[in-house]
Amino acid sequence: MKKRNLVFAVLVAVALLLGACAPAATPPPAETVVKPLGPVTLDFTGWTYDLEKVGQNLAKYEEWIAIEDPPIEVKVEMTDAGFGEFDTHVTTRYAAGASFDVLYSSDHWLSKWAEAGWVVPLEDYYPEVRDYIPDIASYSVEAMTYKGKLYGLPYYTDVMYFMYNTKMLEDAGIASPPTTWDEVTEQAVILKEKGITSDPVMLGLKATSWFEEAFYSLVYSEGGSFFDENLEPVFETSSGPVYDMIEWVAAAINDYGIMPHKVLDMTAVDVQQAFKEGDTCFVIVPGYMIREFNTPGISKVAGQAAISMMPGSTHETDGYTRMYLMGSGAVKDEAKKLAAWRLIEFMGGKTTVEGVTAYHIAKRWAVENGLGFSILSLWEEPAVDKAFSAMADPTVMKAQKQLARSKEGMAAPWFAEWISFVRTEVQKAVLRQEPTSAVLELLKGRWNELKQE
Amino acid sequence: MLSPHEAKRYRQTTAFAYRMILPSLALILVFIGYPLLYSISISFKEYKYGVPTGRIIWFKNFLDILTKSTVAPYFYRSLLVTMKFTVVAVVAVVVISLGIALLINERFRGSGLVKLALLMPYAIPGAVNAVVWNWIYDPSFGVLNGLLYKLGIIDEYFTLTGNPDYALWAIVFAYVWKFVPYSTFLFSAGLATMPESVYDAARMDRCGTIRTFVKITLPLLMPVLQMIMVLQTIFALVMHFGLVFVLTGGGPGDATRTLAWYVYQQSFTFTRFGRGSAMAIILALTMIVFIYLYLVVLDPERRLERQRRSV
Numbered sequence: 001m002k003k004r005n006l007v008f009a010v011l012v013a014v015a016l017l018l019g020a021c022a023p024a025a026t027p028p029p030a031e032t033v034v035k036p037l038g039p040v041t042l043d044f045t046g047w048t049y050d051l052e053k054v055g056q057n058l059a060k061y062e063e064w065i066a067i068e069d070p071p072i073e074v075k076v077e078m079t080d081a082g083f084g085e086f087d088t089h090v091t092t093r094y095a096a097g098a099s100f101d102v103l104y105s106s107d108h109w110l111s112k113w114a115e116a117g118w119v120v121p122l123e124d125y126y127p128e129v130r131d132y133i134p135d136i137a138s139y140s141v142e143a144m145t146y147k148g149k150l151y152g153l154p155y156y157t158d159v160m161y162f163m164y165n166t167k168m169l170e171d172a173g174i175a176s177p178p179t180t181w182d183e184v185t186e187q188a189v190i191l192k193e194k195g196i197t198s199d200p201v202m203l204g205l206k207a208t209s210w211f212e213e214a215f216y217s218l219v220y221s222e223g224g225s226f227f228d229e230n231l232e233p234v235f236e237t238s239s240g241p242v243y244d245m246i247e248w249v250a251a252a253i254n255d256y257g258i259m260p261h262k263v264l265d266m267t268a269v270d271v272q273q274a275f276k277e278g279d280t281c282f283v284i285v286p287g288y289m290i291r292e293f294n295t296p297g298i299s300k301v302a303g304q305a306a307i308s309m310m311p312g313s314t315h316e317t318d319g320y321t322r323m324y325l326m327g328s329g330a331v332k333d334e335a336k337k338l339a340a341w342r343l344i345e346f347m348g349g350k351t352t353v354e355g356v357t358a359y360h361i362a363k364r365w366a367v368e369n370g371l372g373f374s375i376l377s378l379w380e381e382p383a384v385d386k387a388f389s390a391m392a393d394p395t396v397m398k399a400q401k402q403l404a405r406s407k408e409g410m411a412a413p414w415f416a417e418w419i420s421f422v423r424t425e426v427q428k429a430v431l432r433q434e435p436t437s438a439v440l441e442l443l444k445g446r447w448n449e450l451k452q453e
Numbered sequence: 454m455l456s457p458h459e460a461k462r463y464r465q466t467t468a469f470a471y472r473m474i475l476p477s478l479a480l481i482l483v484f485i486g487y488p489l490l491y492s493i494s495i496s497f498k499e500y501k502y503g504v505p506t507g508r509i510i511w512f513k514n515f516l517d518i519l520t521k522s523t524v525a526p527y528f529y530r531s532l533l534v535t536m537k538f539t540v541v542a543v544v545a546v547v548v549i550s551l552g553i554a555l556l557i558n559e560r561f562r563g564s565g566l567v568k569l570a571l572l573m574p575y576a577i578p579g580a581v582n583a584v585v586w587n588w589i590y591d592p593s594f595g596v597l598n599g600l601l602y603k604l605g606i607i608d609e610y611f612t613l614t615g616n617p618d619y620a621l622w623a624i625v626f627a628y629v630w631k632f633v634p635y636s637t638f639l640f641s642a643g644l645a646t647m648p649e650s651v652y653d654a655a656r657m658d659r660c661g662t663i664r665t666f667v668k669i670t671l672p673l674l675m676p677v678l679q680m681i682m683v684l685q686t687i688f689a690l691v692m693h694f695g696l697v698f699v700l701t702g703g704g705p706g707d708a709t710r711t712l713a714w715y716v717y718q719q720s721f722t723f724t725r726f727g728r729g730s731a732m733a734i735i736l737a738l739t740m741i742v743f744i745y746l747y748l749v750v751l752d753p754e755r756r757l758e759r760q761r762r763s764v
Contacts, residue, residue: 116503207704262592264705265615417723428706
């Protein structure tokens with residue numbers, strides 16, 4: 001018994017001794033916790049369009065950036081203003097000494113804001129943004145570039161299309177849409193004489209935003225030009241496409257009565273509404289509007305809207321880009337600057353979300369809203385191709401996009417002032433208050449004076 | 454000559470009065486005085502694309518506005534449009550509001566409700582007023598066109614704000630609609646203070662309605678009229694801006710490009726803040742000229758003096 005107890009005691013002692021000598025179990029490695037940068041609040045502004053969707057996109061960005069490398073704790077605060085007042089909204093903020101971190105812009109505001117230092121060239125801070133250039137349509141890259149530097153990524157890019165009501169043409173016995181402006185006049189006169197519509201043609205010519213899109217489209221359709229690469233005015237003042245198209249509009253309103261006076265009070269949005277109501281046959285509007293034209297429940301002419309190539313000798317049209325820019329407010333702080341760049345890239349570029357690398361937001365706008373885009377590879381997305389094919393003849397859409405040109409002259413910081421002058425003076429020519437040649441001389445003179453200043 | 458005790462009391466009373474108005478004075482200095490001085494300082498500076506160049510150019514902005522070929526013609530044209538608007542709007546507001554005030558001055562059943570209803574246009578914020586009239590005037594769907602068409606007055610819908618001959622008057626109408634109630638109530642208050650005995654005497658002398666109005670009512674209302682003319686002129690010179698912004702954008706052509714609109718364009722569209730401020734100061738000086746004229750022409754004491762001299 002004593003011997004057994006002794007053996008047991010020795011065994012316990014040996015076990016204890018071995019346990020004490022054994023190396024300590026390696027504790028499991030502590031998780032590498034990366035402290036996120038921030039918190040950062042981004043001051044973001046855009047115009048009022050589908051704010052619910054924008055809010056969802058921003059919420060998604062906040063979740064995404066929190067787990068990215070490096071993670072950033074970001075809160076995006078968005079303010080909005082109507083598109084027509086957006087330039088004023090931004091100007092007011094900067095004039096008061098404040099700033100934005102990220103903002104929408106239209107191509108024709110970039111030079112003014114960039115010259116004022118309100119927005120900064122993205123490539124100066126994030127050169128990798130230039131990697132996107134091969135995948136963006138050239139006219140859009142041009143629109144987002146100022147003094148040779150890329151300032152932004154595209155939000156929405158579109159061209160002005162010539163759209164018509166197929167049923168009205170059918171009722172009038174017209175076999176195909178017009179291909180020249182003379183044919184537009186002829187067909188419009190027939191439509192009016194047959195009582196199909198009293199206002200066959202409508203354009204948005206109110207002296208506010210959207211005027212220049214319509215005006216440039218008309219001039220480009222005849223192969224016209226406003227300025228050369230040195231920003232010298234090259235348009236003729238008593239002949240040529242600019243003169244001819246102003247005269248065409250004046251005749252349409254005053255002589256043929258195929259375009260109502262109220263177009264001087266209408267923006268593209270008003271024209272869109274009139275088309276949906278079945279009040280007109282031929283319009284020049286942004287591409288995204290055709291989706292609404294053919295949607296039952298919101299359009300009285302659903303199924304009757306079609307696109308054709310812009311009438312004219314060259315069928316060219318105006319292409320415009322709305323973009324995301326980095327405001328001067330973002331560069332004061334490293335974390336904010338990075339968060340701002342990542343927001344722009346999230347919204348306008350290619351990112352990896354839940355394991356999928358794509359232009360997620362641009363694709364969402366294209367598929368769900370029919371918004372145009374300048375990202376070339378997006379056309380390869382089946383969902384995008386399907387969405388746009390359902391809207392209109394994809395062959396015509398692609399062909400028209402290829403003939404789109406950005407607005408000549410908008411690289412000049414005085415472009416905003418000049419175009420404001422153009423709106424007023426062209427209206428006078430259209431109303432025949434002033435001869436077209438005198439108006440064009442004035443426009444040329446004003447450009448040269450502004451250039452000299 | 455005040456006694457020492459009275460002088461001390463006077464000083465204490467004055468000091469107390471200044472202390473009482475000090476908070477209001479501070480607010481005026483902060484919200485009116487400082488922006489005014491800042492605006493004046495900007496008008497002497499050169500701005501290029503929204504950024505001050507650092508150069509003080511003194512009165513060059515003013516000279517450019519008055520003489521430079523790229524600015525002056527448009528400035529004078531805007532001034533003309535503004536004067537047309539102001540004269541018509543002020544006369545219309547004064548005449549209509551006085552007429553309504555005379556009508557509602559009589560007590561009748563429901564007069565309280567009528568007065569309340571009359572106040573509604575003035576209670577609507579300016580921007581909302583502009584949007585409402587934009588809908589009313591809409592050339593495709595507006596209620597004005599709809600009503601006239603249904604009444605058989607027009608054969609087809611037309612545009613007011615898209616027609617250079619009518620656009621300004623469309624804005625005048627919308628403006629007058631909004632500002633009549635304010636003046637109506639001021640006139641109404643003035644009429645309420647008229648001594649009844651004067652009218653009794655006029656009735657006993659078999660003074661007709663028109664003669665009573667011209668010889669009694671109008672002279673007694675002169676201080677109120679003077680105040681209303683001053684206020685309405687100030688309002689008309691600047692507070693039409695919202696209507697121009699929403700309804701016409703200064704067009705068609707330059708038919709509705711008033712000076713207030715041109716100031717906005719200079720500052721916010723062209724980012725020429727210096728020139729825009731200078732133009733705003735010229736507009737303010739124009740206002741002061743109008744006010745001075747009213748004070749001289751309509752001043753009751755000066756009128757009486759002129760009447761005495763003419764007798």
